[in-house]
Amino acid sequence: EVQLVESGGGLVQPGGSLRLSCAASGFTFSNYWMTWVRQAPGKGLEWVASIKRDGTQTFYVDSVKGRFAISRDNAQNSLFLEMNSLGAEDTAVYYCVRDVTLSVVSRWYFDLWGRGTLVTVTS
Amino acid sequence: DIQMTQSPSSLSASVGDRITITCQASQDISEYLHWYQQKPGKAPNLLISDASKLETGVPSRFSASGSGTHFTFTIASLQPEDIATYYCQQSDYLPPTFGQGTKVEIK
Numbered sequence: 001e002v003q004l005v006e007s008g009g010g011l012v013q014p015g016g017s018l019r020l021s022c023a024a025s026g027f028t029f030s031n032y033w034m035t036w037v038r039q040a041p042g043k044g045l046e047w048v049a050s051i052k053r054d055g056t057q058t059f060y061v062d063s064v065k066g067r068f069a070i071s072r073d074n075a076q077n078s079l080f081l082e083m084n085s086l087g088a089e090d091t092a093v094y095y096c097v098r099d100v101t102l103s104v105v106s107r108w109y110f111d112l113w114g115r116g117t118l119v120t121v122t123s
Numbered sequence: 124d125i126q127m128t129q130s131p132s133s134l135s136a137s138v139g140d141r142i143t144i145t146c147q148a149s150q151d152i153s154e155y156l157h158w159y160q161q162k163p164g165k166a167p168n169l170l171i172s173d174a175s176k177l178e179t180g181v182p183s184r185f186s187a188s189g190s191g192t193h194f195t196f197t198i199a200s201l202q203p204e205d206i207a208t209y210y211c212q213q214s215d216y217l218p219p220t221f222g223q224g225t226k227v228e229i230k
Contacts, residue, residue, distance in 0.1 A: 045159075045167065045210055045221040061218050095166055108214035109157045111178070113166035 002026035002112065004079075004096045009117030016086050020117055022079040022096030030054070030074040033099035033106040036081050038092035039116070048094070049081065050106060063089070086121045093118050125149050125213050129222035135230045140201045144225045146194040146211035154190045155215035161224075162207045170209075171196070203229060 008020040020036070035050040049060045049070040058070050069082040079096055098112035126149035136142050146156065154174035159167040169178050171187045174194060184199040198205055206229060211222040 044223045045161075045212070047219045047221070059217060100169070100172065108155075108217070108219045109169070109172065109212060110167075111169045113168070115166055 004098065004112060004114035006094065006096045006114045006117035009094065009119045011120050011122060012086055013123055014087055014121055016121070017082070017084045018086065018119060020081040020083065020094055020096075020119070022114060024077045024079065024096075024098075027098075027112075029072075029077040031102050033101075034070075034072060034079045035097045035099065035110060036070060036079075037095045037097050037110070037113075038090075038119075039095070040089075040092045043092075046092075050099070050108075051079070052106070053104070083119070086119075088121050091119060091121045124218060125152060125216050125220050127211055127213055127220050127222040129209075129211055129225050131225060132223065133226040133228065135228045136201050137230045138201055138203060142198050142201055142227065144196040144209055144211075144227075146189075146196065146222050148192045148194070148213055151191050152213045152215035155213055156189065156194050157212045157214060158187055158196050159210045159212065160205075160207045161210065167210065198227075201227070201229070 005023045012018050036048040038048050051058050051070045055072050067085045071080045093116040095116045096114040097110040099106050100111040101107040128147045130145050156174045158171040160170050161167040170181050187196045208224045208226045210224050
């Protein structure tokens with residue numbers, strides 16, 4: 001089955017860190033750009049970060065630059081998001097998503113989503 | 124960043140009604156506009172890509188059109204299973220940005 005399964009969410013104090021993981025299965029993970037999208041409780045969707053197929057390029061929304069790091073392990077079919085200096089504004093469900101294309105260049109939209117993992121930043 | 128503005132933010136309609144959602148981009152995005160459906164408690168699901176291309180398996184009652192800055196999404200005959208929030212998303216410029224969503228309810 002083609003799927004993405006996130007893990008690693010939970011409660012964290014302001015200023016803390018968390019590492020999210022995403023396990024991919026059912027498709028050739030290394031052929032796809034991968035992305036994290038988040039959704040604050042009751043709010044809309046926000047693109048967070050993307051990584052090229054081979055991990056050599058990464059892109060971030062301005063609000064997380066310098067605090068979050070996206071990475072991948074193609075041998076383990078896994079995507080990661082290292083989150084540091086967390087604040088209340090980072091509270092959200094974080095979705096692992098797959099770019100639609102097999103191309104070298106991302107299309108920047110997404111055809112496969114995981115169920116998400118909830119990150120709650122609170123004291 | 125490209126701002127995507129959807130309207131209405133919510134709507135209530137009867138089963139069988141035709142409903143239309145609009146999405147306005149703050150600048151020309153050609154046809155790099157995509158529509159997602161998010162059912163309550165679930166992840167979003169891509170319905171329509173590149174302004175008007177229905178994804179495989181999506182019922183034909185869903186359609187969309189537009190280019191440039193103005194886009195529309197239509198459900199020809201609303202069904203109970205269409206209860207969801209619908210989002211547009213542009214992919215022409217980084218960062219990819221989403222509309223704020225349109226919540227569709229049954230009257």
